[in-house]
Amino acid sequence: MFExxxxxxxxxxxxxxxxxxPRGVPRAALAVLAPVLGAALLWALPxxxxxxxxxxxxxxxxxxxxxxxVIFALIFCVAGAxxxxxxxxxxxALQQSAxxxxxxxxxxxxxxGDLVALFIFWEGTxxxxxxxVWARGxxxxxxxxxxxxxxQITSGVILLAGAALxxxxxxxxxxxxxxxxxxxxxxxxxxxxxKCSFPLLNMWLPxxxxxxxxxxxxxxSIFTTKLAVYALARGFPGADVLLWVGAAMAVLPIFHxxxxxxxxxxxxxxxISQLGFMVVGVGIGTELSxxxxxxxxxxxxxxxxxxxxxxxxxxxxxxxARASDLGGLVRSMPVTAGLSLIGAASISAVPLFTGFVSxxxxxxxxxxxxxxxxxxxxxxASAGAVLHTAIKVPFFAFFxxxxxxxxxxxxxPMVVAMALTGGLCVLIGCFPGILYGLLxxxxxxxxxxxxxxxxxxxLLTFAALAFAVLWRLGLFPRPxxxxxxxxxxxxxxxxxxxxDGLAVTMGAxxxxxxxxxxxxxxxxxxxxxxxxxxxxxxARTWPTGAMVLWVAVLLLAVMLVNFI
Amino acid sequence: xxxxxxxxxANRVLIGLAVAAAVLFAADAFYKKKTYLSVEDWFGFYGxxxxxxxxxxxxxxxxxxxxxxxxxxxxxxxxxxxxxxxxPGDRDV
Numbered sequence: 001m002f003e004x005x006x007x008x009x010x011x012x013x014x015x016x017x018x019x020x021x022p023r024g025v026p027r028a029a030l031a032v033l034a035p036v037l038g039a040a041l042l043w044a045l046p047x048x049x050x051x052x053x054x055x056x057x058x059x060x061x062x063x064x065x066x067x068x069x070v071i072f073a074l075i076f077c078v079a080g081a082x083x084x085x086x087x088x089x090x091x092x093a094l095q096q097s098a099x100x101x102x103x104x105x106x107x108x109x110x111x112x113g114d115l116v117a118l119f120i121f122w123e124g125t126x127x128x129x130x131x132x133v134w135a136r137g138x139x140x141x142x143x144x145x146x147x148x149x150x151x152q153i154t155s156g157v158i159l160l161a162g163a164a165l166x167x168x169x170x171x172x173x174x175x176x177x178x179x180x181x182x183x184x185x186x187x188x189x190x191x192x193x194x195k196c197s198f199p200l201l202n203m204w205l206p207x208x209x210x211x212x213x214x215x216x217x218x219x220x221s222i223f224t225t226k227l228a229v230y231a232l233a234r235g236f237p238g239a240d241v242l243l244w245v246g247a248a249m250a251v252l253p254i255f256h257x258x259x260x261x262x263x264x265x266x267x268x269x270x271x272i273s274q275l276g277f278m279v280v281g282v283g284i285g286t287e288l289s290x291x292x293x294x295x296x297x298x299x300x301x302x303x304x305x306x307x308x309x310x311x312x313x314x315x316x317x318x319x320x321a322r323a324s325d326l327g328g329l330v331r332s333m334p335v336t337a338g339l340s341l342i343g344a345a346s347i348s349a350v351p352l353f354t355g356f357v358s359x360x361x362x363x364x365x366x367x368x369x370x371x372x373x374x375x376x377x378x379x380x381a382s383a384g385a386v387l388h389t390a391i392k393v394p395f396f397a398f399f400x401x402x403x404x405x406x407x408x409x410x411x412x413p414m415v416v417a418m419a420l421t422g423g424l425c426v427l428i429g430c431f432p433g434i435l436y437g438l439l440x441x442x443x444x445x446x447x448x449x450x451x452x453x454x455x456x457x458x459l460l461t462f463a464a465l466a467f468a469v470l471w472r473l474g475l476f477p478r479p480x481x482x483x484x485x486x487x488x489x490x491x492x493x494x495x496x497x498x499x500d501g502l503a504v505t506m507g508a509x510x511x512x513x514x515x516x517x518x519x520x521x522x523x524x525x526x527x528x529x530x531x532x533x534x535x536x537x538x539a540r541t542w543p544t545g546a547m548v549l550w551v552a553v554l555l556l557a558v559m560l561v562n563f564i
Numbered sequence: 565x566x567x568x569x570x571x572x573x574a575n576r577v578l579i580g581l582a583v584a585a586a587v588l589f590a591a592d593a594f595y596k597k598k599t600y601l602s603v604e605d606w607f608g609f610y611g612x613x614x615x616x617x618x619x620x621x622x623x624x625x626x627x628x629x630x631x632x633x634x635x636x637x638x639x640x641x642x643x644x645x646x647x648x649x650x651x652p653g654d655r656d657v
Contacts (some may be wrong), residue, residue: 367600
């Protein structure tokens, strides 16, 4: 008999209990304990599927335990706990509860066995997470949150529509591997693509994450997009279109990451670029490449959390995360600066750091399977990560020209969270077997070969050299305050203008039309009035005598006609 | 403009990186490269490709920057910048 407690329960109960506890340590401890307990319950689950709940003639399966689900659920629990350590001093029950509900929804979604259960948790992530944006309390945060919510809910609605069509097509709601050959599967693919930040569907991400609170951005960076990677790996492994979508995702955001001034927005674009690797891994579709995507999701969550934590600490202490306002913070925040370098080394895939042992699984499989152009694009994106994140973020925040910020080091809980996250980055980098042992399939891969180490060091060193040369020649984008146009320009600038223009044009046309019709109407009314009104010819009153006279004349005429 | 000490430091970093890059480039002569694609067998391929990719990406971004940058209040929210300054919700931490 399959006896199991769903790992979502600690998150849900924790979120409900948290506001009832006294402020401070009790709430913070509960927020950390819930994901830890979730991880423990997850670890104790036997592999298999718990019989579902009857629903409209189908069965809703809330608990499907296999290695693909477990690796994602586990890293969600671990990263959630680390994020809540980072937020230890957060005195805001709304954010803490929202974070737990968000993390719990993500865990529930990866353990869901069918499309309706997936939809329920899918929407849960959307609704819970928006409070991490709104909690910032600014007009911008409110507007960004609304835009984010619209996009995320739309993704859920499309998923539900796809699920309904899929049920009609196949008679099943089971969320298993599917092929892109019906409107149903395309709708499900589109819904996942929105959350996964596919090209042209991705603007919600760099729009939202920098607008969230300090801890909100860390938490947001963990769940939604990696949940989408999981859903792709579950639903569309080996879909050829993902090769090109992923390659485009890896390369295109680099330009914005290089230009952007807000370092949290830089990290957002960098996150999309790293997602591109995972999407390509799913698209290649071999067991090793899909395990590579799962491994890189684990790595990505860890180093991206670490970098968002470091920049968040800077925002908290210095009051800004703009590169143009920052520099020289290593004097004030040396520990944060040092820990940010671990994140930088990890995202660059420096040997002994986590990115090195995960990214190479995907790149190696792309080469092995002969996808040369995709491989070349990923390799360029891999080198680009050195520029836009590994060098740019620490350089402009901590090591560049001193802007005179004299601030305190990050609060101790934040430092502890960053140290733990950085420690995991190094631990996995040094002992990749820990990660490989948890992956969906058996991984027979040795990252530490002379060939791999030297070629990777060549790539990194020459990438850094390219930065140094460009910088020295003044050909690297200098940080400058302002916004950078992206596809959101279409719906934040062009569409409102078009709608305004249409409103003005249509309003004027309407007025003119109404005026013209009104004039004709008035003329007709006047005519009618003239003839039928009280003074009109038709309505004029006639004297009775005249009437009698005319009747007599008519009668005479009739008689004459008859007798003649 | 960068001041003299910074320029000096940038030059030292540049020279150090160039030396390291040269050493790693030469290292290709001393081991057997494990490759999947023929292009990987080119001498120093990873170094040259990394440099070229970053140079192209960096230059393209440098060229695109003036075209894509707008004033902070471009989206009509003057005084309420898009997320990069500390706000009330952040200070709860």
